[in-house]
Amino acid sequence: MLQRRRFKQIQSREERLAEQALEMRERAGAMPEGVEKDALLKRARQADTAAHMSEWLASRTLQPPQ
Structure with a gap:
């Protein structure tokens, strides 16, 4: 049976999501409408x-x- 490779996350889920949102906003800012x-x-x-x-x-x- 194959075993899953597990990764230890350094950042919390919330931090990763916030960073992802920031990157997407930056990419969107450089795009035309x-x-x-x-x-x-x-x-x-x-x-x-x-x-x-x-x-x-x-x-x-x-x-x-809220």
Whole structure:
């Protein structure tokens, strides 16, 4: 049976998502207006939302998102 190769993550999931969102926004800033730019900005917003939800779910006192 093959074993999965496991990687030890250095950054938290939230940090990786925030970094990914920042990179997508930077790439979108260098692009002309259009569908591709809109798609990158949408993915950046989704990464931000995922990071916030992950933080919220991991918190000890679950409170509604703000």
